[in-house]
Amino acid sequence: MRLSRYFLPILRDTPKDAEIVSHRLMLRAGLVRQQSAGIYAWLPLGLRVLSKINAIVRQEQDRSGAIELLMPTMQSADLWRESGRYDAYGKEMLRIKDRHERDMLFGPTNEEMITDIFRSYVRSYKDLPLNLYHIQWKFRDEIRPRFGTMRSREFLMKDAYSFDVDEAGARHAYNRMFVAYLRTFARLGLTSIPMRAETGPIGGDLSHEFIILASTGESEVYCDKSVLDLAVPGPDTDFNNVEELQTIVGNWTKPYAATSEMHDEAVYDAIPEDRKVAARGIEVGHIFYFGTKYSEPFGAKVTGPDGVDRPVHMGSYGIGPSRLVAALIEAFHDDQGIAWPVEIAPFHVGLINLKVGDEATDAACETVYRALESRNIDVLYDDTDARAGGKFATADLIGLPWQIIVGPKSLADGKVEVKRRADGERRVVSIEEAVLLVAG
RNA sequence: CGGGGUAUAGCGCAGUCUGGUAGCGCAUCUGGUUUGGGACCAGAGGGUCGUGGGUUCAAAUCCUACUGCCCCGACCA
Numbered sequence: 001m002r003l004s005r006y007f008l009p010i011l012r013d014t015p016k017d018a019e020i021v022s023h024r025l026m027l028r029a030g031l032v033r034q035q036s037a038g039i040y041a042w043l044p045l046g047l048r049v050l051s052k053i054n055a056i057v058r059q060e061q062d063r064s065g066a067i068e069l070l071m072p073t074m075q076s077a078d079l080w081r082e083s084g085r086y087d088a089y090g091k092e093m094l095r096i097k098d099r100h101e102r103d104m105l106f107g108p109t110n111e112e113m114i115t116d117i118f119r120s121y122v123r124s125y126k127d128l129p130l131n132l133y134h135i136q137w138k139f140r141d142e143i144r145p146r147f148g149t150m151r152s153r154e155f156l157m158k159d160a161y162s163f164d165v166d167e168a169g170a171r172h173a174y175n176r177m178f179v180a181y182l183r184t185f186a187r188l189g190l191t192s193i194p195m196r197a198e199t200g201p202i203g204g205d206l207s208h209e210f211i212i213l214a215s216t217g218e219s220e221v222y223c224d225k226s227v228l229d230l231a232v233p234g235p236d237t238d239f240n241n242v243e244e245l246q247t248i249v250g251n252w253t254k255p256y257a258a259t260s261e262m263h264d265e266a267v268y269d270a271i272p273e274d275r276k277v278a279a280r281g282i283e284v285g286h287i288f289y290f291g292t293k294y295s296e297p298f299g300a301k302v303t304g305p306d307g308v309d310r311p312v313h314m315g316s317y318g319i320g321p322s323r324l325v326a327a328l329i330e331a332f333h334d335d336q337g338i339a340w341p342v343e344i345a346p347f348h349v350g351l352i353n354l355k356v357g358d359e360a361t362d363a364a365c366e367t368v369y370r371a372l373e374s375r376n377i378d379v380l381y382d383d384t385d386a387r388a389g390g391k392f393a394t395a396d397l398i399g400l401p402w403q404i405i406v407g408p409k410s411l412a413d414g415k416v417e418v419k420r421r422a423d424g425e426r427r428v429v430s431i432e433e434a435v436l437l438v439a440g
Numbered sequence: 441c442g443g444g445g446u447a448u449a450g451c452g453c454a455g456u457c458u459g460g461u462a463g464c465g466c467a468u469c470u471g472g473u474u475u476g477g478g479a480c481c482a483g484a485g486g487g488u489c490g491u492g493g494g495u496u497c498a499a500a501u502c503c504u505a506c507u508g509c510c511c512c513g514a515c516c517a
Contacts, residue, residue, distance in 0.1 A: 012466070012478075013451055017510055037509065091441090092515075109517090140516065143441070157517055209517095218516090286517060320517035354476060389477040396477090407476055417476095 001347065003382045007044050009033075010394055020216045022329035023148030025338050029398045031325070038145025038153030045398065046325065048346035050156065053321045053328075054135055056187050056343065057158050064180035064239045066131040066160050071113050073137050077103030079112040083297055092140045106139040111294050111316055114161040118312070119300040125165045128302060128312070129173055133160030135321065149322045150282070151218070156322040162315045165304060167291070170313035174206055174289050175245040177317040179233050181210050181285045182252065186232040188324065189341035190331060192284065193227055195257045199288070206289035206315070209259060211281035214330045219283055222268050223257035225275040230255075259283075282327045289315040332422075338399030339421045342440075347380040348372075349438050350400040354388045354407030364406050364416065364431060371435045396421065402438040 009030040017034075018024040026032050031046030042050055058068065077095070080086035086093075086105075094106040107113070114132060122130065135158045145153050162173035178194065185192035192210045199207040211221050233248050256267055259281070268276065295301070295311035303309050332339045342348070349372060353365045365381065372379040380400060382391050388407070395403050405417040410428050418434045419426045429437060 009450090011451065016452070019511085034509090090515095138517075143515065144511090144513090146511085151516075155517065159517085283517070318517045323517060387475060387477090387479070389475095389479085392477045394478085405476080409476060 001378075001380050003380055004384050006380070008398070009043065010397065018148065020147050020150070020330070021333060022150065022216070022326040025329050025333060025397075026148055026326065029338060032149060034148075038142060038151070040149055040152060040154070040322075045346045049325050049328075049340070049344055050321055052344040052346070053188065053324050054156075054158075057135065057184055057319055057321060060180045060184040060187065061133050061158065061160060063183075063235070064131075064176045065129075066133045066162075066177075066180070068134060069117075069132055070134045071107075071110050071117075071136060073107055073139070075105050075107045075110075075113055077105055079116055080105065083112050083115075083294055085112065092142065094139050094141050107136075108138055108140045109157075109316075109318075110134070110136075110159055111161065111314075112298070115294045115298045115300050115314070118161075118163055119295075119298055122163070122300075122312075123303060125302045125304050129162065129164045129169055131160055131162040131173060131176070133158060133317075147216075147218075148326055150326040152322065155320055158319040158321060160317040162317070163295075163300075163312045164314075165302060165310070165312065167313055170289055170291070170315055171206065172242050172245065174287060174315050175242075175249045176239050177287050177315070178208065178249050178252070179237060179239070179245055181287065181317070181319070182232050182248075183235075183237075184319065185210060185212065185284060187343060188328060189343060190284070190328065191228060193221070193223055193257050193281070194252055195221060195223070195259050196253070196262050197259065197286065198261055208253075208287050209283050210285035210287075211257075211259065212284055212327055212331065213277075213279050214282050214327065215280055216330055217280035217282040219281050220260040220263075221258070221277075221279055221281040222260075222263050223277045224255035224271050225277050227252070227255040227257050228277075282323075282330065284324055284327055285317075285319045287315065287317040289313075333399070336393070337397035340399045340401060342401045345378075345399070345401050347378040347400050349377060349379045349402045349404060350395045350398070351379050351381040352391050352395055352403055352405045353381070353383055354391065354405065356383055356385045358408060360411055361406050361408060364411055367431055368404055368406065368416065368435065371431070372438070375435070375439055377439060404434050404438065 011028045014024050015027050018027055030043050032040040032042055035041050077086050093108055096104045098104050137154055138157045139154050142153050145151055164170040164173050190212045192212050194208040195211050197207040197209040230252055238244055256271055291313050292311040295314055301309040301311050329338055332341060351365060351368055353361055355361045369379060369381050399421055401421055403419040410417050415428045416431055416434050417426055417428050418437050
């Protein structure tokens with residue numbers, strides 16, 4: 001992509017409304033634009049990041065055995081009356097009337113709808129286990145949205161729903177998602193900590209929040225440092241192996257880790273002093289087992305091998321990709337701007353032409369540009385006639401992992417400069433070497 | 441929802457108290473000089489002053505109602 005033809009509205013000044021660093025940088029780097037309180041338009045660069053996150057989330061959901069579908073944003077109130085949540089949900093639910101005065105709503109979550117879909121088709125235990133997920137926009141009419149896309153009213157959520165014949169099956173479904181989440185966040189470059197969370201009316205120990213540590217996080221968290229050293233399960237993990245998954249989850253839930261709501265001073269105090277961690281964190285995922293809470297009122301039953309119908313045991317599992325964009329920036333930035341991890345960077349390389357119009361630099365840039373494109377490496381070529389300083393500032397701000405800087409100085413020796421954004425390391429190399437270097 | 445702010449050009453702001461032809465910086469456009477970490481000079485364009493009502497010869501400014509947005513608290517992927 002040539003920057004001169006792209007849509008990248010960079011802000012030089014910091015918008016005064018943005019309080020936290022990720023919000024400031026998202027606005028400055030032209031990732032999002034606020035359209036209303038807690039409602040954002042995703043600009044081209046931001047959308048590319050969001051899509052990359054979605055792709056990783058999707059791969060790990062698929063790997064764990066979940067199946068993607070897509071449910072609508074608009075839902076009928078009748079569905080929610082069946083579960084009793086139409087009245088229970090309160091003002092956070094955006095309620096709308098259609099032209100026939102029918103009660104509709106913008107979905108804040110999809111337990112009701114997925115249970116309706118399930119009961120319409122599934123009759124036999126032989127069709128289980130089943131885990132269906134989608135990545136869809138949600139709306140929760142927060143009293144006070146803040147922190148940009150970290151807490152917005154409209155937000156993107158990956159929500160998965162599992163269906164099993166019994167609690168043991170549901171526990172395994174829960175473990176699959178638990179492991180999938182560990183892998184997802186690790187692939188995004190984040191260290192996530194599963195923390196015991198409120199389970200609501202069902203009770204038991206089957207709800208965890210996945211927290212990443214960040215000083216701007218909204219939750220107070222306490223944990224045993226040893227949880228940070230655990231190895232994330234590899235891609236060869238057998239998601240069908242009940243014992244293997246239970247062992248992994250057991251290891252990850254053994255060290256103490258809790259948010260302030262679930263914090264147990266006595267247990268925390270027993271941790272050796274040098275392993276205590278009290279910090280702030282951002283909730284990036286939440287998983288629940290809730291048994292037959294929805295399957296019973298909805299009559300979502302399957303016939304077991306004994307010929308008896310039973311309501312299915314369900315769980316739900318959420319990740320917020322639009323929040324993750326902000327969370328990732330909180331984790332990966334410096335004074336100059338964003339420094340994206342390679343896996344989610346909107347482009348892999350920024351190619352900077354320091355002297356547009358100069359025959360030699362133009363030609364060298366075209367060579368690099370074509371070499372990268374032919375290797376399917378995403379490159380954003382700054383072919384604008386801005387000055388060097390401005391180009392450097394923009395490149396550092398938008399934070400592409402690599403910068404290839406082409407100017408008369410190094411080109412005199414037939415060389416270009418390669419800068420790694422994360423640590424600022426620079427190397428002067430030939431064009432061929434530069435391409436190989438960023439190609440990894 | 442309670443409390444506190446704020447609304448003037450794309451962005452950041454002054455002007456409001458004390459009514460009298462709407463300004464500054466950045467950004468944008470034109471020309472020129474520049475050109476390796478956000479250049480300089482000269483010129484230009486761009487604003488129903490959040491919206492409605494009122495007072496006045498005259499309203500960004502005074503009165504009034506409404507709305508948007510932001511911050512602090514309780515709720516949430």
